[in-house]
Amino acid sequence: MIPKGKRGKMLTVEDGFLICPRCGHKVKRITPDESADRVLVYCKARECKSEFYIMISEGRCFESRGQ
Numbered sequence: 001m002i003p004k005g006k007r008g009k010m011l012t013v014e015d016g017f018l019i020c021p022r023c024g025h026k027v028k029r030i031t032p033d034e035s036a037d038r039v040l041v042y043c044k045a046r047e048c049k050s051e052f053y054i055m056i057s058e059g060r061c062f063e064s065r066g067q
């Protein structure tokens, strides 16, 4: 399990896609049973281009804080 202290705020997953917290575009496919400690996500939206780390816990996504 992911230590609670490393979790940032919960991110929106809609229709199986992670939604970019900055612009609202779909950025990554998330499956309901997916878990990962630290994943680099890149938003391809032309006006956004955000890059950020997330963690995934059984299909729920959180911002990743620090190392």
Ligand SMILES: [Zn+2]
Binding pocket: 020, 021, 022, 023, 024, 025, 043, 044, 045, 048, 049, 050
């Ligand atoms: Zn974005």
